[in-house]
Amino acid sequence: MTKLENPVLMATIGGAQGLRGEVRARAYTSDPSALGDYGNLQTLDGRSFEILEIRQAKNVVIVRFRGINDREAAEALNGLELYVDRDNLPDDELDEDEFFYADLEGLEAVDDTGTGYGVVSGVYDFGAGDLLELKGPGKRPVLIPFSEAAVLEIDLERGKILIDPRAAGLIEDPKDQIGKAQKPSGKSKG
Numbered sequence: 001m002t003k004l005e006n007p008v009l010m011a012t013i014g015g016a017q018g019l020r021g022e023v024r025a026r027a028y029t030s031d032p033s034a035l036g037d038y039g040n041l042q043t044l045d046g047r048s049f050e051i052l053e054i055r056q057a058k059n060v061v062i063v064r065f066r067g068i069n070d071r072e073a074a075e076a077l078n079g080l081e082l083y084v085d086r087d088n089l090p091d092d093e094l095d096e097d098e099f100f101y102a103d104l105e106g107l108e109a110v111d112d113t114g115t116g117y118g119v120v121s122g123v124y125d126f127g128a129g130d131l132l133e134l135k136g137p138g139k140r141p142v143l144i145p146f147s148e149a150a151v152l153e154i155d156l157e158r159g160k161i162l163i164d165p166r167a168a169g170l171i172e173d174p175k176d177q178i179g180k181a182q183k184p185s186g187k188s189k190g
Contacts, residue, residue: 003046006086008102011035013082016074017062022053023074024060025082032061038089041082049082099156101130108160109134109144117163117170118142132161144168 014024027035035041036051043049050066068074086102101123109117109132118136123146125131130146144150145168153162165171 004042004044004083004085006102007042007044007083008086008089008100009081010038010041010084011061011063011082013063013077013080014060015078016071019071020064021068021070021074022062022064023068023077024057025063026059027061032056035061035063038084041084043080043082099154103156104132104154104161106159107154107156109163110160111163111165115165117165117168120161142170144170 009028011025011027011029014026016022017024025035027033029035033054033056036054041049041051049068051063052066053064055062065077068077086100089100104120104123107120109120111117116136118134118139118141120132121135121141122133123130124133124143131143132146132151133141133143135141144163147167149164150168151161151163155161163170
């Protein structure tokens with residue numbers, strides 16, 4: 001069992017499908033039926049899964065793995081996340097402005113003045129759009145929208161993303177302060 005050096009999440013296994021050991025899986029690939037094209041899938045603890053058959057259903061793929069031959073074995077896989085190593089993903093098929101989310105992790109988030117806001121430590125989708133998690137030294141992690149308004153440019157070669165801190169919600173817009181009570185300056189008259 002070898003552990004992955006740079007794991008990329010490819011699928012999450014759902015419930016069992018039928019009696020022959022098939023499972024429903026949510027694939028995170030542009031073509032869900034191509035899930036097996038990247039080699040064997042692995043768990044973070046090093047277990048390996050070879051896809052024998054795959055077919056598309058409504059919102060998932062139905063997968064049969066080597067060695068999973070009955071419903072009980074399939075049910076034991078429910079919730080399991082399956083990965084491939086980043087090196088198994090083909091860079092040559094990407095357009096110039098395309099990238100894998102895994103490539104964003106570790107990039108420094110800066111604004112147009114060069115001010116740093118942390119490093120991308122994760123990419124998440126909770127259903128309302130993609131979010132980037134930024135972590136900075138001595139700061140709590142923050143989530144920013146992964147939108148054209150908030151993320152202006154991605155430069156993989158320089159290891160940076162250019163962000164608009166206002167659109168990202170990292171700093172307040174002074175225009176939003178109209179009508180709000182001003183904080184006292186700390187000076188007293190008297």
